[in-house]
Amino acid sequence: MSQLVIENVSKAFGTQQVLRDCGLAVDKGSVVTLLGPSGCGKTTLLRSIAGFLVPDAGRILVNGQDISHLPPNRRDVGYVFQNYALFPHLTIRENIGYGLKIRRKPKALIRGKVEDALGLIALTDFGDRYPKQLSGGQQQRVAIARSLVLEPEVLLLDEPFNALDAQLRLSMQIELRKLIDRVGITSIFVTHDQQEAMTLSDRIAIMRGGRIEQLGTPLEIYDHPQTPFVADFIGRANLIPVAIRSGRTDSPQPIAAAVPDGPGTLVVRPENLTIAEGPGPGWEGSVGFATALGATIEYEIDRGVGEPLRAILPRQPGVAPLTPGSRVTARIRDEAAAILLSGSPRP
């Protein structure tokens, strides 16, 4: 049974509908990421789970129990804030022990748990400092430990890496995933960074305009996006508008279609395009831009209509990249890797 279930949750602020019928089930011990552009309602959904705001409709269940009407202090759901929200007037030890003290646990037990938590986040020597005296990465670990000592059913993290610099981000992402695996806690984690989502999650829920557009493992979503939006958001993709007639696309390189006739979108990852010089069967255009990235070269190909195509090719040593302006033809390398969706690219 799923440990956390979100059923048809909707929320409006005034006339603005921020969440529309969101549904999600999270298994015990797994990490689900809410991924979507800024303003799509990720924080609002997370705050609804924590009880900081009451949804207009829908239910939230933990271990099968409806918690929708409980106040936030009765929910047993840990929340790590975007800027950590460590209490500035309490030391690190007092911050971590706050929840236990509120629960009136014996002093000795609190001390033991706080020391264990400090050890877990490798900050034993920093226990008597105030939050302001710690770096961003250290504060984040404290914020996580402060929630974890209470052994909540679910841990919610709202863009926990946003305040960290790029260097620290990746190592903290890996650290966090290890920590979550070690304590085995069910987690929902919010980000607008797709790389972060791929690194951390068992499953990703792509959100858009208050709706969950697709839910799946990172690779499922990468390989089988169900909408052009998802295809574009996870990894980069060329979205080529096509028309489907009698089971084939009308594109220069026709693709067999399993979707009904009508407008369609051909989704091609840049690494699945090849380029040949001169005209030929495929998408003709001129090289607009070439970037040599060491092992690969990235080309931008202007077709005169629509958005330029992006292609990433392996670089052959000793062979100079094509110069901007050269006439080229792009083809899909492996037709099986092309994804055909019905509907136009940007509805």
Place this chain on the structure above:
Amino acid sequence: MTDAVLTQPRRLGFARRVIDGGGLWPAVPALVYLVLFMVLPIITLLTFGFVTIDRGAITDGGFTLTHIAGVLGDPLVWNLMWRSFWIAVVSTCLTLVLAYPIAYAYGHLKGVWRTLLLVAIISPLLTSALVRTYAWIVILGGRRGLLNQTLLSLGVIDQPLQILNTSTAVVMGMTQIHLPFMILPLLAVLSERDRRFEEASLNLGASQVETFFRVTIPMTMPAIVAGFALVFAVSYTNFIIPQLLGGGNYSTLAVQVYEQTIVVLDWSRGAALATLLLTTCFAFVLAIVSVGGRLTRWSEVRR
């Protein structure tokens, strides 16, 4: 050659330092004003306590400690100081207890209600403290006072309450009149505060009440200390309110300063009392600030 290169910027640096005056130039008009109209008069006043003045002129004999010694040796002065002190403490505490919920409510109100509350907080400042003190006489005064009239006609009491001309009246008046000075610093901090700290506390299992006492109040402690010190100082040194609401035989240290200087015309004793008033006020404020500093040590730390 190297020396010249090294010393020249330093000399330039000195010139520059004078030119931008450590960033103090913009404060100069205010500083001049303060020195001319506050610091110098205070020094003059304090000096009067250490010389003998007769018919508006300093008599021969110069520096003397007799007035100060006379004041310090007078048990009445100590009694009055004690009264000034506890009236100020009680009234400041009441001010804080009343001001905090108002400032807190302000942070939770929106739109027109917020504006109305702000107007209600500030509008008393538009009338002079003297007028507001008289208003208290109208409310509290004798059988005809608003309070007694209302309570008598409602049958709540048979005999008029004797509040005017007691310490209670002084504390009540002081509390109301100084309320804005407590509300304003608290309001600034409470309405700007980041609610996420309170949400974090709720999330960690604390109730709204626990959150208020364990997070909201401690985090606004710097503003509480500032408001407390400010209101204590103005309450301790106020002479109008005790004089008018305390009645003819009622006195505090500040009232004594006024009476010795304006009524008795003993400027030297008045100045000596003023010296005592200012020094003790300063000492109490320092004590408040240092206790407060201990409570808010967390706000000073740096990485």
